[in-house]
Amino acid sequence: MTLRVIRAALPVVIGYVALGMPCGILGAQAGMSLLQILLLSIALYSGSGQYMIASLYMGGYAPLALSMSVVLVNARQLLYSSALLVRFEGVGRGRATLAASNITDETFGVNMAEYEKGGWGAGACFGTNCLAQATWTAANVAGAAIGALVPIEAGLAAFAMTSVFTCLLLMQGRQPGNLAAVCGTAAALVACKLAGLDRIAVFLAACVGIACGFVAGRRDGDNEQGSDNVRGDDTDALA
Amino acid sequence: MPWPEFLLILGVCASCTLLARILPVALFADRSLPPRVLAALRYIPVAAFTALVVNDLFDPARLAQGWVANVLPLVALVPVAVVSLKARSLWLSIVVGCGSYALFSWLASLLCGALQ
Numbered sequence: 001m002t003l004r005v006i007r008a009a010l011p012v013v014i015g016y017v018a019l020g021m022p023c024g025i026l027g028a029q030a031g032m033s034l035l036q037i038l039l040l041s042i043a044l045y046s047g048s049g050q051y052m053i054a055s056l057y058m059g060g061y062a063p064l065a066l067s068m069s070v071v072l073v074n075a076r077q078l079l080y081s082s083a084l085l086v087r088f089e090g091v092g093r094g095r096a097t098l099a100a101s102n103i104t105d106e107t108f109g110v111n112m113a114e115y116e117k118g119g120w121g122a123g124a125c126f127g128t129n130c131l132a133q134a135t136w137t138a139a140n141v142a143g144a145a146i147g148a149l150v151p152i153e154a155g156l157a158a159f160a161m162t163s164v165f166t167c168l169l170l171m172q173g174r175q176p177g178n179l180a181a182v183c184g185t186a187a188a189l190v191a192c193k194l195a196g197l198d199r200i201a202v203f204l205a206a207c208v209g210i211a212c213g214f215v216a217g218r219r220d221g222d223n224e225q226g227s228d229n230v231r232g233d234d235t236d237a238l239a
Numbered sequence: 240m241p242w243p244e245f246l247l248i249l250g251v252c253a254s255c256t257l258l259a260r261i262l263p264v265a266l267f268a269d270r271s272l273p274p275r276v277l278a279a280l281r282y283i284p285v286a287a288f289t290a291l292v293v294n295d296l297f298d299p300a301r302l303a304q305g306w307v308a309n310v311l312p313l314v315a316l317v318p319v320a321v322v323s324l325k326a327r328s329l330w331l332s333i334v335v336g337c338g339s340y341a342l343f344s345w346l347a348s349l350l351c352g353a354l355q
Binding site for chain 1: 240244245247248249251252253255256257259260261262263264265267268269272274275277278279280281282283284285286287288289290291292293294295296297298299312315316319320322323324327328329330332333335336337340341344
C-alpha cells in the first residue's frame with residue numbers, strides 16, 4: 001500500500017515541486033521570511049491562496065481584504081470534502097476529518113481516481129495528501145531560499161496541472177448527467193469570469209454544474225442507479 | 240512582512256480554509272445521507288474538474304496579450320486529450336502536456352518572429 005500511495009502521489013509531487021518553488025520566490029519578493037513561508041505552506045497549504053496572498057500584498061491590499069479574497073477562492077474545498085463523504089462511508093468521523101483536512105484540487109483528483117480503482121481508504125488518502133503537502137512545503141521554502149538560481153517556466157508548470165485535470169475530466173463517464181454537468185459548469189465559469197467574479201468562479205460554476213448534472217441525471221434515471229459517474233472500462237489503467 | 244499583519248492573514252486564511260476542508264465530513268461523516276443528496280454529491284468530481292480546466296484555459300485578462308497566449312493552451316491540450324482518452328494515465332498526460340506546450344510555444348515564437 002505504501003508503494004501505491006507513493007505512485008498515486010508522484011504526479012502531484014512533481015507538479016508541486018515545479019509550482020511550489022515559484023510560489024516561494026513570489027512570497028520572498030512580497031517580503032515574507034523563510035519562517036513565514038514555512039508556516040503558510042504548512043497551515044494554509046493552498047497554491048492559489050499563497051499566490052494570491054503574495055501578489056495582493058505587493059499590490060497594497062489590506063490584510064483583511066486580502067484574506068477575504070483567499071477565503072472566497074478556497075470555498076471550493078467544501079465541494080471536495082462533500083464528495084469524499086461518499087467515499088468515507090463507514091470510516092470513523094475522526095479519521096475521515098483528518099483525511100479531509102489537507103485535501104487540495106490535485107490530491108482530490110488522484111484520490112478519486114484511486115478510489116475508482118478500488119482498495120483505497122482514508123489512510124491511503126491521508127498518506128497521499130501528506131506526501132503532497134510535505135513536497136509543497138519543501139518546494140516553497142527551497143524556492144524562497146535558492147529559487148532565483150533555478151530556472152522554472154511557471155506557465156509550463158501550471159500547464160502540467162491543467163493536463164492532469166484534463167485527464168481526470170476525460171476519465172469521467174459519458175452519461176447525460178455528467179455531460180450536463182460539464183456544459184453547465186463550463187458555461188457558468190465563462191459567465192462568472194466575464195462578470196468579474198474570478199475569485200469565486202470555480203466554486204460557483206461547479207455548484208451550477210452539479211445542479212445541471214443532478215437535474216439531467218434524474219430525468220435520465222442515472223441518479224437512482226448508484227453510479228459513480230466514471231467510465232467503467234479499464235479501471236486499472238491509471239498509473 | 241510584519242508579524243502582526245502576517246499572523247492576521249495566516250489566522251483568517253488558514254482557519255477558514257481548514258473549515259472548508261473538514262466541515263462537511265466533520266458534520267456528516269457518521270450519518271446516512273438521503274439518496275438524492277448522495278446522487279448530487281457524485282457530480283462534484285466532474286463539475287470540479289471541468290471548472291478547473293476551463294478556469295485555466297479561459298482568462299479574460301489574457302485576451303489583451305494577443306492570440307498566441309490565448310490559443311496556445313487550447314492547441315497544446317489537444318494531444319493531452321487524445322492521450323488521456325487512449326491511455327488514461329496521469330503520468331502520460333503530464334509528459335505529453337509539457338512536451339506539447341513547450342513545442343507549440345517554440346513554434347509560436349518562430350511564427351511570430353517570421354511575421355515581424
